[in-house]
Amino acid sequence: MTHQLKDGGQVMHVGMLARVEGEGGMHIEYRDGKVVDVKLNIFEPPRFYEGFLRGRKFTEPPDITARICGICPVAYQSASTEAMETICGVTTTPEIQLMRRLLYCGEWIESHALHIFMLHAPDFLGYESALDMAKVMPDVVTMALRIKKAGNDLMTVVGGRAIHPVNVKVGGFYRMPTVAELLTLRADLAQSLEDALAAVELVSTFDFPAMEQEYTYVALRHPEGYPLERGTEVVATSGVRFPVAELAQHIEEFHVEHSNALHARFDGGTYFVGPLARYSLNFDQLSPLAQDAALKAGLGETCRNPFKSIIVRAVELVYALEEALSIIDHWRDGYPPSVPVAPRAGEGIGASEAPRGLIWHRYVIDEEGIITDAQIVPPTSQNQASIEMDLRTAAEQWADLDDHMLTHRCEEAIRNYDPCISCATHFLDLRVKRS
């Protein structure tokens, strides 16, 4: 919708931006044909999770923080369990780590399948929604549902529920799945791997707007593989690398007036977390199959076009499915599900790579195991400044487009991030003001 202003300017208003999570708004202002202001307004009220974690037991964050998001609960569980185990000086077994990785694969599979096909692909194929896409491309949507179901089923078998898993605890799991239970998943995961390879090929044929951004990418890194459930260090394209325990020394959260979600700086500057950062900093850790699929899709070993994040997610889907199959194929019954964890006063940080990027938790607990301070830093809040940077670039680069096309392009620029502003609503106002 377009409104003329009395001063001759223009305001474009989109009442509801579909396929983006959360309650927020966007303000883009032009003066004399130049973009002078861009703001991502997140006006959804803060939910105060960090506040009500204080005073709770150190064993509770995996269950409490998992409720923050229905799509990436495992990311919250992994970061919180790692933080608590670090504080308490506990190292879990390699088998517990593998099972955590398997659960994390389930989350990536369902989240990436949903975003690639149901939320992001309609942008490139010219459909308003996945439902419209299904009318013309039923086979593609059926394939998407098949992959997502494989992820849901994996979450159910390992986590106890497809949404908000209940089998995770500080120290490991309440119960390990059996080989027989895991093998029930194998055929669907194998089919999904074939589907994911086809998906990489399909999305690589999309027509991508030309846009290269000089982001500072930040991601976890682990010597034993592509980072999912943990990393041994944090790396950045600026050349900085440091242990996870030092995250709070490099990332500073701060409040801006136009957003209820905290912004963040990395070593004083804007930075980017998410699939593009993970991929560009960890290409060498992908499997040969995933690397091959990426290169055949036309990606290099790094990618700086945010619109191509859909290809990167598809490549990560291939990797997660391969990884899940490998863990299942090597699993044996009888591993202890957890190690004992006794509380110890201290401060600790845990981090993992949520589908949308680096997430980290910092806790302080006392000698009784009671939480005295908590900090949760999810990917979307860290990416707000990068989203604004992309919107500024898009608004400048495509200023000649008509209002409808420009608005749509800006919506796409937001959806590139698969932003998860909250789990409660799905409205976002986009306002473009020209004068």
Add this chain to the structure above:
Amino acid sequence: MSEKLVIGLGSPDRGDDAVGGVVAERIGEIGLCDVRVIPLEDPLSLSQAWDGAAGAVVIDAVASGGPPGAVHVREVGAGAEPLPTHAFTAAGRGGSHAFGLAGAVELSRTLGTLPRRVTVVGVEAATFQHGRMSPEVTERVDDAVHAVLVALKEMDTEEVR
């Protein structure tokens, strides 16, 4: 007689959103022949869950502005009208990262997996906050169970005809 599904939709943690699972569990305890009970949290799974079923009854919490606990029954199977999206979310109350029941029904209709008979039993919710179901909804669980049994009976009668 072919198998019919009773699907309890919703999150067990989010107040009255638990009503779908609670009602479905009650149906399961009755032990009806040719009826399979499924709890589901992700509406997007419906398209595959009911593919090939003779019929399905879905129980879900709704928010249409009616009095809490009110029980709505609506036929949405192949050939029926779509669900109103003001009461049954198209994009999901979990946000646009999930499809709601209305969206999942229409996606299934498009993909050809929607059974010929699908009855939705909706219970008007008072709260979707974390915690237990409201007293108003808890009091009407028996009525919702009755509505499900009536819907299943009608499907049986139709099959005999």
